[in-house]
Amino acid sequence: MSKTRATKPRLPSLTITDDDPPFLTEFRIAMLARGLATRTRNAYIRDLRVCMQSTDKPLNQWQESDVINCLHYLTAQDKSPRTQARMLASLRQFFLWQVGDGLREDNPCEHIKNPKVGKPLPKTLSxxxxxxxxxxxxxxxxxxxxxxxxxxxxxxxxxxxxxxxxxxxxxxxxxxxxxxxxxxxxxxxxxxxxxxxxxxxxxxxxxxxxxxxxxxxxxxxxxxxxxxxxxxxxxxxxxxxxxxxxxxxxxxxxxxxxxxxxxxxxxxxxxxxxxxxxxxxxxxxxxxxxxxxxxxxxxxxxxxxxxxxx
Known part of the structure; x- marks a missing residue:
């Protein structure tokens, strides 16, 4: 248990690093403008950082082949199909924002199918x-x-x-x-x-x-x-x-x-x-x-x- 007394709700803080490229910062600001919760914004940025480790090519310059290579990279890192699907969704959101803001004309995720993910039933109690x-x-x-x-x-x-x-x-x-x-x-x-x-x-x-x-x-x-x-x-x-x-x-x-x-x-x-x-x-x-x-x-x-x- 925390020993400090919080008189206001304990809200999540933003996960920002000094070495984030400008396009990630701009994407975060765009998500804030859409009213997305802090945890959601953090999750998108976290996923994008992992995806960016698959290549030295800047994320805002990716093509469809780079997204495919990223999925291969995630597989090699033993990421589950569910995790890969979530990260692909983060990539889609990033490129949709770029297209919507006129920063690029194409969405490299447009023709890529989601990894097959089963839907496990949520755990419950009798x-x-x-x-x-x-x-x-x-x-x-x-x-x-x-x-x-x-x-x-x-x-x-x-x-x-x-x-x-x-x-x-x-x-x-x-x-x-x-x-x-x-x-x-x-x-x-x-x-x-x-x-x-x-x-x-x-x-x-x-x-x-x-x-x-x-x-x-x-x-x-x-x-x-x-x-x-x-x-x-x-x-x-x-x-x-x-x-x-x-x-x-x-x-x-x-x-x-x-x-x-x-x-x-x-x-x-x-x-x-x-x-x-x-x-x-x-x-x-x-x-x-x-x-x-x-x-x-x-x-x-x-x-x-x-x-x-x-």
Whole structure:
């Protein structure tokens, strides 16, 4: 756990190096103008730096053959097809920007096909696993109350971990039982808390002041660290690992696993895909559709296990 007290959300910093060529800096500025998140901008630049290691030729002068050679280079570096596809997508974005800004007339990625990538189903937890996980914090202690509330809210609302740790007091409406979440692309969505999460949150908020330094009410984070500041994604990752072990869950669980469980369990209990999409904050319905495969796989395994001719 961090020993410093952050009174504002801990946002990612830009990964800038002094030896970046000017065209990378210009591309970063263009991404900022499009409203892309800092993590997204960092990811694109990180991928492009790796691709640029495949040749001494400046990236802004690449032709189709250079992109193909780059993919061969990534294969030789034991990069998975999924990683190669992601880096090819970064290259596409870079060259689309160049074409759009009139810096070149052609996109050297235009006729290159993506590496074949399978779509593994997202890891999830059974409802029994979730119950054990949610019951694992010691709610007699203030930190246990906080952790219980965080786990309940994460599962009840399907939040991204950044949305959870950056949740502020003015985004919580206890009287109506809703959260107002600002997600990717600054898109706002309203999410119902549900009875269990609402009760856990109320119990924690009654004692939240115990984590707030005397005379310091400047931090608006709902979930405070021991120092009375905003938590980090890494903080919550450690909490998940701690309570997974206490609950004796053998599956490798990450914070995002609770978001997967939220979506899968909603579909298992009859929720429609469009509603789940809105609750998750997905801009594209196809992103949400992966959870229908998870639910179908679960039904198939139940059929095979319990049907006399399964």
């Amino acid at each position: 409802e029994d696993d979730i119950t054990r996980l949610l019951d694992s914090p010691d709610t007699t202690a203030i930190l246990g109350l906080r952790d219980k509330a965080m786990l309940e809210v994460m599962y009840a609302c399907g939040l991204r971990v950044s949305e959870l740790v950056n949740l502020s007091l003015d985004e919580v409406n206890l009287s109506s039982g809703w959260l107002q979440i600002t997600g990717k692309g600054n898109k706002m969505r309203l999410i119902p808390l549900g009875e269990y999460a609402l009760n856990a949150l109320k119990s924690y908020l009654v004692r939240r002041g115990e984590l707030q330094p005397v005379g310091k009410a400047d931090c608006q984070a709902v979930f405070l660290t021991e120092q009375g500041g905003y938590m980090t994604r890494h903080n919550f990752w450690h909490l998940i690992k701690k309570y997974t072990a206490l609950a004796d869950i053998q599956t490798d669980v990450s914070p995002h696993t609770l978001r997967h469980a939220f979506a899968t369990h909603l579909l298992n209990h009859g929720a429609d895909l469009r509603s789940v999409q809105l609750l998750l904050g997905h801009s594209d319905l196809s992103t949400t559709q992966i959870y229908t495969h998870v639910a179908t796989a679960r039904l198939q395994s139940l059929h095979e296990e319990h049907h006399p001719r399964g």
